[in-house]
Amino acid sequence: MITSTLIFRQLFEARSSTYTYIIGCAATRKAAIIDPVLETVERDAKLISQLDLDLQLGLNTHVHADHVTGTAALAKIFPSMRSCLSDESGAKADRLLAHREKVKVGRLEMQCRHTPGHTNGCSSYVLDSEGLVFTGDALLFRGCGRTDFQQGDASRLYDSVWNEILSLPDNFSIFPGHDYNGHMSSSVREEKKFNPRLTLEKKKFIELMNNLKLDYPKQIDRALLANMKNGEM
Amino acid sequence: MITSTLIFRQLFEARSSTYTYIIGCAATRKAAIIDPVLETVERDAKLISQLDLDLQLGLNTHVHADHVTGTAALAKIFPSMRSCLSDESGAKADRLLAHREKVKVGRLEMQCRHTPGHTNGCSSYVLDSEGLVFTGDALLFRGCGRTDFQQGDASRLYDSVWNEILSLPDNFSIFPGHDYNGHMSSSVREEKKFNPRLTLEKKKFIELMNNLKLDYPKQIDRALLANMKNGEM
Ligand SMILES: [Fe+2]
Ligand SMILES: [Fe+2]
Numbered sequence: 001m002i003t004s005t006l007i008f009r010q011l012f013e014a015r016s017s018t019y020t021y022i023i024g025c026a027a028t029r030k031a032a033i034i035d036p037v038l039e040t041v042e043r044d045a046k047l048i049s050q051l052d053l054d055l056q057l058g059l060n061t062h063v064h065a066d067h068v069t070g071t072a073a074l075a076k077i078f079p080s081m082r083s084c085l086s087d088e089s090g091a092k093a094d095r096l097l098a099h100r101e102k103v104k105v106g107r108l109e110m111q112c113r114h115t116p117g118h119t120n121g122c123s124s125y126v127l128d129s130e131g132l133v134f135t136g137d138a139l140l141f142r143g144c145g146r147t148d149f150q151q152g153d154a155s156r157l158y159d160s161v162w163n164e165i166l167s168l169p170d171n172f173s174i175f176p177g178h179d180y181n182g183h184m185s186s187s188v189r190e191e192k193k194f195n196p197r198l199t200l201e202k203k204k205f206i207e208l209m210n211n212l213k214l215d216y217p218k219q220i221d222r223a224l225l226a227n228m229k230n231g232e233m
Numbered sequence: 234m235i236t237s238t239l240i241f242r243q244l245f246e247a248r249s250s251t252y253t254y255i256i257g258c259a260a261t262r263k264a265a266i267i268d269p270v271l272e273t274v275e276r277d278a279k280l281i282s283q284l285d286l287d288l289q290l291g292l293n294t295h296v297h298a299d300h301v302t303g304t305a306a307l308a309k310i311f312p313s314m315r316s317c318l319s320d321e322s323g324a325k326a327d328r329l330l331a332h333r334e335k336v337k338v339g340r341l342e343m344q345c346r347h348t349p350g351h352t353n354g355c356s357s358y359v360l361d362s363e364g365l366v367f368t369g370d371a372l373l374f375r376g377c378g379r380t381d382f383q384q385g386d387a388s389r390l391y392d393s394v395w396n397e398i399l400s401l402p403d404n405f406s407i408f409p410g411h412d413y414n415g416h417m418s419s420s421v422r423e424e425k426k427f428n429p430r431l432t433l434e435k436k437k438f439i440e441l442m443n444n445l446k447l448d449y450p451k452q453i454d455r456a457l458l459a460n461m462k463n464g465e466m
Contacts, residue, residue, distance in 0.1 A: 009417070009418070010417050010418075011415045011416065011417065012245070012415035012417070013415055014247075014415060040415065043414060043415070043416075047416075050423060050426075050427050051423070181276060182244045182245035182246055182247060182273065182276070183244065183276075183280075184242070184243050184244065184245070184417070185242065185243075190283060190284070193283075194283050
């Protein structure tokens with residue numbers, strides 16, 4: 001959608017069910033991309049160029065275990081792009097962002113909020129002026145990311161989500177890192193009311209998360225190796 | 234996204250790569266759904282209820298050949314819902330809409346524009362106040378629907394798209410009926426400039442469309458039989 005201030009696109013990578021986001025400042029044409037996927041870098045670069053945007057930032061919400069980030073490949077196409085990641089991630093990026101640090105995208109300002117729990121280096125990005133938050137795998141539509149590897153910690157995730165995401169105004173839109181059922185966004189109001197996991201008491205939430213018994217992700221070894229080094233393979 | 238006037242959701246059905254849209258009036262909670270799919274009716278009904286919306290209209294952009302519409306099933310869940318279709322479709326619906334006829338969704342108003350060519354009964358729905366147009370298969374991201382069955386006609390499609398869709402203001406967002414590469418929306422500006430088919434001269438466009446040699450759609454017999462009768466099976 002295009003508003004007077006924002007150029008916004010959500011994109012989907014089907015193999016890993018990942019959402020990628022393009023956020024552009026309508027006034028200056030400066031832009032950021034959130035969670036690009038290596039396999040769809042060409043698609044995304046083409047769209048960025050056709051939208052006449054100048055890519056400045058490649059924001060990863062965390063060190064992904066299910067796909068290789070597209071940030072290194074995008075930086076080759078857009079040399080002024082800088083990759084960003086939480087400074088708690090322990091991984092490499094051009095900029096390591098502290099909790100509550102702000103990044104500028106032209107006249108737009110996004111705040112990095114550390115939301116650890118799915119991994120120790122997860123962050124969400126808040127675009128306050130437009131009422132949007134990009135939550136990565138910390139908070140999904142009626143769900144949340146798993147907490148059983150990559151220093152995952154259900155207790156920390158519960159606190160992160162309630163203190164840093166669901167404390168935003170009710171009408172904020174939530175754009176997650178993945179969805180597996182065709183849902184593309186949610187809102188703070190809805191997740192506070194209908195998220196079947198996060199509406200549990202903390203003790204019950206931890207119990208649930210520690211007993212999910214999920215399969216080991218298919219791409220994890222390849223993905224982590226690359227993503228710890230900013231997607232360079 | 235939620236604005237002060239609009240509650241808006243885009244949803245995806247993966248088997249047929251169909252986009253479904255929920256459009257709600259924030260003031261009155263009245264809502265419409267565009268192109269629901271039978272297989273995802275439960276998902277969509279649940280979301281409509283959780284968003285506290287009162288479903289009034291089930292709009293189909295055309296008689297689909299690739300999936301069975303969810304309108305009949307939704308009308309069982311939301312008895313005040315009325316299905317709508319172009320009055321040129323030759324198919325059954327609660328309301329058959331004339332070219333440029335308007336339908337109300339609470340305080341929002343959508344205009345039905347006949348955009349035949351993919352089928353003879355295609356229509357697009359324009360939500361002028363928000364700068365949105367829902368194009369079904371008439372216009373897709375950098376593409377358009379096929380014209381080789383269901384009274385398809387490349388010449389009519391070309392005229393429909395240019396006269397009824399790409400004549401809208403440049404900054405209007407285009408929400409298509411399908412996408413197969415993870416693109417979710419476009420804009421009038423972009424399609425006027427970058428659509429590889431519609432930017433051709435009319436003669437070249439017709440030639441291209443008449444030589445696509447596409448496979449016969451998998452679900453067409455089941456889908457058309459049901460969709461001609463409003464999705465009743
Ligand atoms: Fe993840
Ligand atoms: Fe179609």
